[in-house]
Amino acid sequence: MNSVEIANELKELLNGGNVKVQLSVPQLVEKSTSRGEAILTVDGAIVAETGKYTGRSPKDKYIVTEESTKDKIDWGNVNRPISAEVFDNLYVKVVNYLKEKDELYVFKGFAGADKDSQLSIQVVNEYAWHNLFCHQLFIRPTEEELASHVAEFTIVSAPNFKADPAIDGTASETFIIVSLEKKIILIGGTEYAGEMKKSIFGIMNYLLPENGIFPMHCSANVGEAGDVALFFGLSGTGKTTLSADANRKLIGDDEHGWSDSGVFNIEGGCYAKTVNLSREKEPEIYNAIRFGTVLENVVVDPESRIPNYDDISLTENTRAAYPIHYIDNIVTSSVAGHPKTIVFLTADAFGVLPPISKLTKEQAMYHFLNGFTSKLAGTERGVTSPEPVFSTCFGSPFLPLPATLYAEMLGQKIDEHGSQVFLVNTGWTGGEYGVGSRMKLSYTRAMVRAAIDGKFNNVETTQDAIFGLHIPTAIEGVPSEVLNPRAAWSDKDAYDQKAQYLADLFKENFKKFANVSEDILKKGGPLV
Known part of the structure; x- marks a missing residue:
């Protein structure tokens, strides 16, 4: 036809x-x-079940x-x-x-x-x-x-x-x-x-x-001074949580474009995860669940019609779809200026990446292509220890063109607008999963806020010996021993071995990218 x-x-x-x-x-x-497709909840939202397919089917x-x-x-x-x-x-x-x-x-x-x-x-x-x-x-x-x-x-x-x-x-x-x-x-x-x-x-x-527009799988917000920040990250890294800031207006929570004029939201709504949702932890999302909102696979009491967001008997991938104006603190036009700050979020369950590091352009392009985070033990049947996950450009399932094209667009935008890029580890510190502890959200918020406020522009940094990342030596509200991941481990040899293991995984994954510039290969990845 x-x-x-x-x-x-x-x-x-x-x-x-x-x-x-x-x-x-x-x-x-x-x-x-x-x-009979859906039922009403006590808040006026509708809830529907999607049967055996509770997520995307990438192989189809x-x-x-x-x-x-x-x-x-x-x-x-x-x-x-x-x-x-x-x-x-x-x-x-x-x-x-x-x-x-x-x-x-x-x-x-x-x-x-x-x-x-x-x-x-x-x-x-x-x-x-x-x-x-x-x-x-x-x-x-x-x-x-x-x-x-x-x-x-x-x-x-x-x-x-x-x-x-x-x-x-x-x-x-x-x-x-x-x-x-x-x-x-x-x-x-x-x-x-x-x-x-x-x-x-x-x-x-x-x-x-x-x-000539750079498409991005990220959330975005903007401050009163017009300073735009982008948050890239895979599921579980804190993208939605960290972009929801009472002092900044939300541009969008998931998909954006970056044109010669600035950043714009691709969508008109939000598709938020609701697993373990509570008014206390995520009030913006919780309050957005009202008449007109669509809940997917959320378990609801048949009589009271009260949703139980802690019940994952249908799936962990429970969702709420609602128009963006259900969030109070938003940019109503969904358009803003050029990003001043770009944050890559990773949940490193190996506990070896710094909680925050400032990236050069080459490092930004390298980590953008790798798109690293960790799948944790216990989240899926058969997963008994942390497993690395690499999702190219933090959104590989949605990229029809070669990945290097998107990375080159990122590099061009950084050059044109002087955007500062940071890698933020919301995962583990003081040891890997099961030994160390999850990075405190208060520390992560303090670090991200400092990055957005430009407080890292002239701060003293040290370079990590394995990954080559530039780590700030002091951040207000964050203990100095937390900033350097090796210092946070009691067993330094164990840290060195685990860090080298992850660095080797980075290098092995990066081999799949053809036609990458020599600058990215030499200056972007691990040093050893």
Whole structure:
């Protein structure tokens, strides 16, 4: 099928009598509950269960091999190729399946708060609660924008349509297939709503660099003086917690672009983890869970309808999706200036990385490419000791282009705007997991605040002998013995051995990056 035939099929689907376009939040809440897709909580949020798929299915995600794009994609385990024939056949099956449903729900909106690079999107949903999710997560159009809205990319989502791998050419019943040429994202066999959010992020990671815009998997906030800070980090490193600051306004919690004008949020909402959520620890997220919020896989008391955020019997990956204006202290335009401070967050369970270190440009590009953190013992069956995790650019599942391209964009931005980059270890100190202790949040907050306030610009530093990182010798509110990780270990030989072990892992992981500049290789990584 060519693009015209695909468009005609889609037009016929959207013109069906079963299609409900741009329903309001109350209408979608009513549809979600009356159709048995979700239930109401005591706070007015809805909660839905996603069945056996409670997270993304990376092995079921594909990009169609097409003449116009195939030479640009970084093919491999992340960007898996699939033929146009497989896509076309599944597309026809899914469209015909959806035509027979009693109701379909369509959301029209945008990705990207920067008007010059904004992507117009539409989502066709089998579930009303999925459509509510998209309404809350993407950027909602004004009435004027809606009147002239023409979608550039369309998500077609049919969670109850399951592929037959033997016939349809997929790896399982689940599929997330992107056709960059036909501008369709086809999703089936999974009820996990996050697939829609992250698929659009992947599209933006493909499109924005063509316009000279650096796409980033990070949170961002800004102070009263207009000083922007970015927080990169994988799950469990403290990205959401540290970017939520009563003295700074939130730009966004997860996805951003950095253009010649500054930073902008790609989304119109937040998708926060809720495991162990409490009003005391994370009041902004807790208070955002109200009417219109979508909870995923959160266990709720059947009578009182009170959510139990400590119950992980369905999954640890419990989530809340809500519009960003449910957070009080935000930048309403979702746009701000150029970052003054960039923070890379890692939870080092080996306890050998400094709690904070100032990075050179080469070190920043090296650690950005490596994207290191640790998976802890006890978090998954079979994990008995800390396991290193490397996620390129702190977001490898969402990068369709070669990783070095994004790293080069980071380096260019650092040069152009003089941004200061810091590596912050929110993991262990005084020993590895099981021996040492988790870095105190109060210490981490003090260090991050000092970095954002520019207090490290002229401070004395020492260079770590193994990683080559520049460590401040003194920070107000943080004991000096905590700052140097080797000094915090009672067994110095054990520290040296563990630090060298991690340094070797860094170097081994970095071998996968081709065409990296000599400056990064010589100046960015471990010294030994």
